[in-house]
Amino acid sequence: xxxxxxxxxxxxxxxxxxxxxxxxxxxxxxxxxxxxxxxxxxxxxxxxxxxxxxxxxxxxxxxxxxxxxxxxxxxxxxxxxxxxxxxxxxxxxxxxxxxxxxxxxxxxxxxxxxxxxxxxxxxxxxxxxxxxxxxxxxxxxxxxxxxxxxxxxxxxxxxxxxxxxxxxxxxxxxxxxxxxxxxxxxxxxxxxxxxxxxxxxxxxxxxxxxxxxxxxxxxxxxxxxxxxxxxxxxxxxxxxxxxxxx
Amino acid sequence: xxxxxxxxxxxxxxxxxxxxxxxxxxxxxxxxxxxxxxxxxxxxxxxxxxxxxxxxxxxxxxxxxxxxxxxxxxxxxxxxxxxxxxxxxxxxxxxxxxxxxxxxxxxxxxxxxxxxxxxxxxxxxxxxxxxxxxxxxxxxxxxxxxxxxxxxxxxxxxxxxxxxxxxxxxxxxxxxxxxxxxxxxxxxxxxxxxxxxxxxxxxxxxxxxxxxxxxxxxxxxxxxxxxxxxxx
Numbered sequence: 001x002x003x004x005x006x007x008x009x010x011x012x013x014x015x016x017x018x019x020x021x022x023x024x025x026x027x028x029x030x031x032x033x034x035x036x037x038x039x040x041x042x043x044x045x046x047x048x049x050x051x052x053x054x055x056x057x058x059x060x061x062x063x064x065x066x067x068x069x070x071x072x073x074x075x076x077x078x079x080x081x082x083x084x085x086x087x088x089x090x091x092x093x094x095x096x097x098x099x100x101x102x103x104x105x106x107x108x109x110x111x112x113x114x115x116x117x118x119x120x121x122x123x124x125x126x127x128x129x130x131x132x133x134x135x136x137x138x139x140x141x142x143x144x145x146x147x148x149x150x151x152x153x154x155x156x157x158x159x160x161x162x163x164x165x166x167x168x169x170x171x172x173x174x175x176x177x178x179x180x181x182x183x184x185x186x187x188x189x190x191x192x193x194x195x196x197x198x199x200x201x202x203x204x205x206x207x208x209x210x211x212x213x214x215x216x217x218x219x220x221x222x223x224x225x226x227x228x229x230x231x232x233x234x235x236x237x238x239x240x241x242x243x244x245x246x
Numbered sequence: 247x248x249x250x251x252x253x254x255x256x257x258x259x260x261x262x263x264x265x266x267x268x269x270x271x272x273x274x275x276x277x278x279x280x281x282x283x284x285x286x287x288x289x290x291x292x293x294x295x296x297x298x299x300x301x302x303x304x305x306x307x308x309x310x311x312x313x314x315x316x317x318x319x320x321x322x323x324x325x326x327x328x329x330x331x332x333x334x335x336x337x338x339x340x341x342x343x344x345x346x347x348x349x350x351x352x353x354x355x356x357x358x359x360x361x362x363x364x365x366x367x368x369x370x371x372x373x374x375x376x377x378x379x380x381x382x383x384x385x386x387x388x389x390x391x392x393x394x395x396x397x398x399x400x401x402x403x404x405x406x407x408x409x410x411x412x413x414x415x416x417x418x419x420x421x422x423x424x425x426x427x428x429x430x431x432x433x434x435x436x437x438x439x440x441x442x443x444x445x446x447x448x449x450x451x452x453x454x455x456x457x458x459x460x461x462x463x464x465x466x467x468x469x470x471x472x473x474x475x476x477x478x
Binding site for chain 1: 311407
């Protein structure tokens with residue numbers, strides 16, 4: 001088993017040596033991982049915040065507001081779910097809100113970020129994460145197909161509420177060749193997002209005092225908590241999840 | 247010595263290719279090869295882990311005893327992958343966003359444990375590092391060939407989104423092979439991976455048997471020597 005010239009003294013054959021070796025290795029590797037984690041933790045949090053900021057800036061143009069969306073958040077319970085709303089303000093006046101919606105697509109949940117202005121019109125929509133079929137359902141990504149931009153400027157009354165469907169179902173929106181379930185799910189998510197906005201409009205658009213929230217890098221427990229009581233996940237940038245794992 | 251290195255290169259890329267000959271690492275292979283770009287990214291990440299694990303195993307082989315070698319290897323490989331995962335997330339974030347979900351899959355790549363066990367544990371450091379590099383490149387080759395085949399047949403493109411993953415310069419390799427192609431879903435879905443892999447393996451067998459035939463005609467003596475070698 002040993003290479004040439006490697007000595008094999010008898011103490012190595014003792015069980016104690018094996019235990020020590022394995023334990024020692026476990027300690028060294030654990031220490032390395034702890035160091036690695038310490039080294040990268042702040043950077044990873046920063047990257048996540050940047051990602052979140054980028055997805056927010058795609059649905060609400062950064063020039064429109066003067067505040068930091070990551071710091072001005074509001075948490076409301078809608079449909080028995082806690083939802084975080086990112087409030088965009090210009091001179092302390094709420095001009096738009098951004099929030100995430102989740103729908104069930106063909107191969108798993110689809111997360112959509114919506115930006116809605118005071119009048120309930122969509123400023124922008126983006127799919128943040130999904131696990132749809134590559135080449136078919138992934139046309140909902142802004143990088144792959146302009147389809148998602150078709151929602152800009154729309155509201156619950158434009159098109160009429162009954163038209164918030166794919167063309168195949170007699171609605172206003174295009175579906176993709178070979179993928180109808182995916183756009184259907186996205187449309188449903190955006191529509192129910194608009195409905196949530198409508199029913200919470202009064203609270204969301206109310207004048208709020210400027211608050212000094214901690215920076216997103218800070219992980220103190222004063223941050224808003226999401227549905228399952230954990231901290232909000234900034235990592236939801238467009239990622240394709242592959243179903244096969246392990 | 248130079249001959250031994252040449253042998254390692256040959257083994258890694260072709261003769262003893264992780265996928266085409268050893269039939270290892272099929273799980274990540276089938277999972278990520280929807281496009282050639284994903285295959286390339288996963289191949290390169292795996293190569294980095296292979297080199298690191300072969301290096302560490304080879305350097306510390308005098309210390310590790312045969313009785314506990316497997317748990318020690320698993321521990322080392324899992325730690326390397328975890329570190330790679332964290333550092334990629336922090337410093338190569340764009341690449342991580344595309345490959346992130348596949349990086350932990352590298353732990354399940356039995357080829358890495360296989361190389362630690364059958365090569366790095368018995369060989370000196372330089373040879374082990376070269377073996378890691380070559381086995382990794384061989385694996386990358388397999389991933390790119392399979393990914394490319396599936397991508398061309400499935401969506402008519404080649405290296406789509408390479409610029410998203412590796413930077414703007416790579417937009418030149420993004421090709422549309424079949425314009426206005428409506429797509430062939432089967433090739434993109436997992437069964438397509440099995441079907442394409444089957445054809446590629448059959449193709450490799452054909453090439454190998456042809457070269458073997460040629461070698462017997464041209465160099466009967468050398469071939470005998472090779473037979474003797476393998477008999478040892």
